[in-house]
Every structure is written in structure tokens, then in C-alpha cells.
Amino acid sequence: xFWQKDIETMDRKDLxxxxxxxxxxxxxxxxxxxxxxxxxxxxxxxxSLDEVTKLPFTTKxxxxxxxxYGCLVTDLKDVVRMHSSSxxxxxxxVVFHTKDDIANWANISARSMYCAGARSTDVFQNTMGxxxxxxxxxxxxxxxxxxxMTIPIGPGNSKRQLWFMQHFKTTVVHIxxxxxxxxxxxxxxxGIDVKKDLNLRIFFIGAEPHSEAMRKKIEELYNVKAxxxxxxxxxxxxxIAFECQCxxxxxxxxxxxxxEIVDPKTFEPLPDGEEGELVLTTLQRQAMPLMRYRTKxxxxxxxxxxxxxxxxxxxARITARTDDMMIINGVNIFPIQIEKTILSIxxxxxxxxxxxxxxxxxxxxxxxxxxxxxxxxxxxxxxEKLQNKLISELKQELDVTPIVQFVEAGSLPVSEGKAKRVxxxxxxx
Amino acid sequence: xxxxxxxxxxxxxxxxxxxxxxxxENNINLRAMSLASSGDFGVxxxxxxxxDKAFDVLKENKIAVTKRQIxxxxxxxVPGSFxxxxxxxxxxxxxxxxxxxxLLSNGTTAAIVLEIENYPDTAKLxxxxxxxxxxxxxxxxx
Numbered sequence: 414x415f416w417q418k419d420i421e422t423m424d425r426k427d428l429x430x431x432x433x434x435x436x437x438x439x440x441x442x443x444x445x446x447x448x449x450x451x452x453x454x455x456x457x458x459x460x461s462l463d464e465v466t467k468l469p470f471t472t473k474x475x476x477x478x479x480x481x482y483g484c485l486v487t488d489l490k491d492v493v494r495m496h497s498s499s500x501x502x503x504x505x506x507v508v509f510h511t512k513d514d515i516a517n518w519a520n521i522s523a524r525s526m527y528c529a530g531a532r533s534t535d536v537f538q539n540t541m542g543x544x545x546x547x548x549x550x551x552x553x554x555x556x557x558x559x560x561x562m563t564i565p566i567g568p569g570n571s572k573r574q575l576w577f578m579q580h581f582k583t584t585v586v587h588i589x590x591x592x593x594x595x596x597x598x599x600x601x602x603x604g605i606d607v608k609k610d611l612n613l614r615i616f617f618i619g620a621e622p623h624s625e626a627m628r629k630k631i632e633e634l635y636n637v638k639a640x641x642x643x644x645x646x647x648x649x650x651x652x653i654a655f656e657c658q659c660x661x662x663x664x665x666x667x668x669x670x671x672x673e674i675v676d677p678k679t680f681e682p683l684p685d686g687e688e689g690e691l692v693l694t695t696l697q698r699q700a701m702p703l704m705r706y707r708t709k710x711x712x713x714x715x716x717x718x719x720x721x722x723x724x725x726x727x728x729a730r731i732t733a734r735t736d737d738m739m740i741i742n743g744v745n746i747f748p749i750q751i752e753k754t755i756l757s758i759x760x761x762x763x764x765x766x767x768x769x770x771x772x773x774x775x776x777x778x779x780x781x782x783x784x785x786x787x788x789x790x791x792x793x794x795x796x797e798k799l800q801n802k803l804i805s806e807l808k809q810e811l812d813v814t815p816i817v818q819f820v821e822a823g824s825l826p827v828s829e830g831k832a833k834r835v836x837x838x839x840x841x842x
Numbered sequence: 843x844x845x846x847x848x849x850x851x852x853x854x855x856x857x858x859x860x861x862x863x864x865x866x867e868n869n870i871n872l873r874a875m876s877l878a879s880s881g882d883f884g885v886x887x888x889x890x891x892x893x894d895k896a897f898d899v900l901k902e903n904k905i906a907v908t909k910r911q912i913x914x915x916x917x918x919x920v921p922g923s924f925x926x927x928x929x930x931x932x933x934x935x936x937x938x939x940x941x942x943x944x945l946l947s948n949g950t951t952a953a954i955v956l957e958i959e960n961y962p963d964t965a966k967l968x969x970x971x972x973x974x975x976x977x978x979x980x981x982x983x984x
Contacts, residue, residue: 784850784906786901786904786905786906786907789850789906789907789908790908791847791848791849791885791907791908791909791910792848792885792910792939792940793878793879793880793885794939796850796880796883797880800880818882819852819882819883820883821850821852821857821904821905821906822906824852
């Protein structure tokens with residue numbers, strides 16, 4: 414039942430001792446970086462985990478500001494991989510990995526998949542994006558580590574996805590929840606009987622917030638058990654917290670990260686059970702240790718023991734974020750990226766709204782841009798040219814293709830200070 | 843030079859009515875129109891009796907509007923007459939950007955409105971070929 418029984422069921426007292434030891438090692442390591450050198454100068458060895466609050470917080474902005482190598486603590490010769498966020502309007506957040514980092518990450522990914530019931534006899538189809546995005550490669554390495562035959566098919570092309578599932582008798586799938594819903598349309602179209610024609614048993618759904626109702630729907634549509642997965646690229650990627658077969662909240666791997674919940678306004682630590690911002694300190698990272706990284710994800714820690722016997726505490730499904738980041742098809746998007754892109758095209762109006770909509774069962778961005786009366790040329794051809802320009806520039810910036818619509822000048826709410834420009838029109842999933 | 847006006851329109855109830863209300867309140871007569879839509883939005887070309895005034899009042903009302911040059915040609919209301927006009931344009935490699943027509947009150951002739959880009963001598967060419975090219979005064983009031 415366990416991938417690493419000794420670690421997964423470690424006595425909590427021992428686990429805390431292990432965490433303290435790891436944190437002290439991570440502090441010593443972090444001091445080698447340009448970014449933490451001064452910040453940690455006065456921090457000595459911590460005597461207990463209660464002293465973790467002495468450590469400085471780290472934010473996404475800090476990572477951007479220390480681009481490209483400010484947070485790196487090792488020689489480049491020891492770095493074997495990097496992952497990066499999308500975007501060209503500001504510095505991306507870049508995360509570096511040594512050989513050990515990749516191995517440790519593969520190990521917790523394998524552990525996550527194993528605890529959901531995946532075994533080396535399984536055939537694993539990974540429909541997440543490969544590349545700079547950490548979702549695809551993270552579980553690819555985890556799947557191989559676990560010993561599954563891993564199909565690196567990547568996203569899209571629904572007919573091909575189903576063809577692979579049929580011919581290679583795929584049993585385990587890693588998929589965006591919204592894509593799982595869309596793919597089911599193709600299942601129906603092709604007249605595939607999920608019970609007779611497919612061998613599916615486990616879906617890992619993640620990289621996008623989703624509800625319990627959506628999980629149930631995916632389980633029904635594919636006749637599988639679906640498990641929620643949590644992760645973030647700044648730490649490594651998917652597999653940081655995972656549901657066991659009890660499907661009651663996600664075990665956060667406490668030998669890999671030290672979790673805290675803080676009040677999102679005062680940043681004071683909150684007790685287990687109270688909702689706040691999840692803050693993570695890395696315990697094993699070699700290339701880029703992070704101290705008290707503010708995830709901006711809102712959740713709570715569940716310290717009651719789980720029926721599965723694992724002693725690592727659990728976090729609840731992420732309910733919301735403390736910032737304005739949106740997650741569309743697994744890609745993190747900030748409204749400021751959209752604003753900068755629109756403002757860089759003078760022929761477009763300056764007022765816009767961002768709508769999140771359901772489009773063919775997938776989450777989609779719809780951006781309404783006011784027409785610019787001063788540059789209106791009076792032909793549909795010119796409008797379409799401008800529309801295509803906006804779409805292609807936005808796609809380049811965001812890594813997702815939005816819908817762009819023009820509306821009359823003056824028809825959108827005028828921005829006074831920080832206008833609310835993001836509207837979520839998605840049906841509650 | 844004759845002009846019609848081109849306005850931006852959202853494809854929503856009441857949007858076109860907003861335009862026609864402004865024209866009506868300013869006593870501007872609408873003679874003909876054509877609409878090109880891209881689904882969610884489109885562009886409407888309006889032939890009015892006073893395009894300068896229409897342009898000004900729409901602009902005042904913050905409507906995206908431009909004036910675009912047109913050529914008006916009178917053709918007989920018989921089979922093949924429009925085709926003859928198009929043949930002449932095509933044989934001279936003149937591309938039509940936009941085109942619409944309306945029957946004149948005598949019932950025996952119709953006016954064809956052409957919007958042509960990148961070929962300034964089209965009106966002269968049509969005159970030379972014997973077509974009845976309308977003066978702007980006639981297009982607006984005929």
C-alpha cells in the first residue's frame with residue numbers, strides 16, 4: 414500500500430525532527446544565493462520548528478526580481494534542468510534542478526501516483542503539456558520511476574488520445590479536469606463504450622482548480638477513480654500534495670516541504686484547521702531552496718489522522734487565491750500580462766474586460782476590447798486584421814489562445830484605480 | 843467625390859437601433875445600406891443624404907465612424923445589366939471592397955454603390971466605357 418512505508422508512516426515526532434534537520438540544511442544552502450545571502454545573514458541554526466517564523470517570506474515577485482540566477486545556490490555544472498513560467502512582458506519565474514532534485518521530484522511524483530493505486534503493471538498516458546510547463550515532465554519522470562509504461566502523448570488531438578487508450582490499453586491518465594470533460598464528447602462521438610472498449614481505472618486530475626462535483630462527473634464519464642493533485646513549479650511541480658485512496662483531502666509530503674498556513678493579511682501563522690494562505694519551505698531542494706514561499710493558494714491543514722495510515726498531514730482542496738492569478742488550461746495567467754499586451758497595440762482601445770467562460774467544455778479566456786474610434790478604418794477586413802493581431806500577441810504572451818471580441822467605445826466600465834476587469838462566467842462546476 | 847459612412851456595430855439587440863435613432867433625430871435620410879458581420883461584431887455601411895452631417899453627429903455620440911469613398915452607377919433594371927458592370931471591372935482587374943444596390947423610384951433603373959480601394963480612376967474608366975456614373979449630389983438625393 415505504500416511506496417516508502419518508513420517515510421509515509423513516520424512517527425510525527427520523528428518527522429518533525431527530520432523536518433528541522435532538513436530546514437537547517439536548506440538555510441545553510443540558501444545562504445549561498447545572491448537573493449538569500451543578506452536576508453539570512455543573521456539567521457543561525459533553528460532550535461525548533463516554531464522558529465521557522467523567523468525566516469523571511471519569499472514571493473513570486475522575489476523570484477522575478479532575482480532573474481535569472483539570483484536564487485541559484487549551486488554551480489551551473491550541477492544544474493541539469495530548468496522550468497520557467499510563460500510571459501515576455503516581465504521576467505519569468507525560473508526554477509533550476511540538479512540531478513538529485515529531479516530524482517527527488519520523480520520520487521514524490523511516483524509516491525503520489527502509487528498512493529492513488531497506480532502500479533508498475535499500469536499503462537500511463539500523460540496528456541499534460543511537455544516543455545517549460547512542469548506538469549508534463551514532472552509526472553512523466555514519476556511514472557517511469559514507478560515503473561509504469563509511460564506514454565508521453567502530451568495534450569490535444571482527442572481522437573489520437575482515444576486511439577492510444579484503446580490500442581495500448583491505457584489504465585492510468587494524467588489530465589486537466591476541463592480537458593477530461595471535453596474529451597468525453599469525442600468518446601461519445603466515436604461511440605466508444607468506456608466499460609467495454611477501454612481499460613481505464615485511475616485519472617490524476619490537476620493543474621486547474623476543480624470541485625468535488627466535477628471529480629464525480631469525471632469518475633462517472635470514464636468509470637474511473639479520479640484523484641486530485643496539487644503542486645507548483647516554484648517548488649518543483651505536480652506531486653507536492655496528493656489524494657490517497659480515501660479521496661479525503663490531499664496528503665502534503667512533509668519530508669519534501671514544510672507547510673504553514675498564514676493569515677493572508679497579517680501573515681501571522683494560523684493553527685491547523687483554519688483557512689489561510691499556504692506557505693511552503695523546501696526540505697530537499699539542492700539547486701534552489703526556498704524559504705517560506707507564499708503560494709497565494711488558500712486552503713487549510715487537516716491534522717486529524719487519515720484512515721490510510723499515512724502520518725503526513727493533509728491540505729483541503731484549494732478554494733481560491735489571494736492574488737488575481739487565473740489558471741486556464743493549466744497555465745498561470747495574470748491580468749497584467751493581458752493589459753500590457755493590449756496597451757502595446759495602439760489601434761486597439763484601452764478599455765477591456767477579461768471573461769472566463771466555458772467553451773466546448775474547456776475553460777477559455779474571452780477578452781472584450783473597446784474599439785478605438787480614432788483608428789477605426791471602417792472595414793470588417795481591418796477589424797479582423799486587428800483581431801488576429803491581438804489574438805496572436807496574446808497567445809505569445811500567455812501561452813493560451815484567447816477569444817477576442819470588439820465592443821463599442823465607452824461600453825465597458827471605466828477603470829478607476831484598480832477596476833475589476835476579470836469576470837468569471839463559468840458555470841459552477 | 844461621394845461618400846457613404848461606415849460604423850462599427852456589436853451584434854446585439856438595440857445596437858443598430860441606436861445608430862438609426864441618432865440619424866432620425868438629426869433628420870438624416872437613409873437611402874441604402876449593407877452589413878458585414880464577423881459573428882460577434884460587424885461593420886455597417888450607410889448611404890445617407892448628408893454624409894458629412896451624419897459623420898459629425900455619430901462622432902459626437904462616440905460612435906466609431908468613418909467616411910469611405912464610393913462610386914454610384916446607374917444600371918437598367920433588366921437581366922444582365924449588373925453583370926455587364928462587373929465584367930468591365932473584372933476585365934480591368936478592379937476589385938470590389940463592398941457593393942450594394944437599390945431600385946430607383948422610376949422602377950426602370952437601379953443605383954449600384956461600389957466601394958473600391960487602390961484604383962482611383964475607376965469612375966473615369968466607367969464613364970469612358972459608357973456607364974452612367976452618378977455625381978455625389980445625385981447619389982445622395984436622386
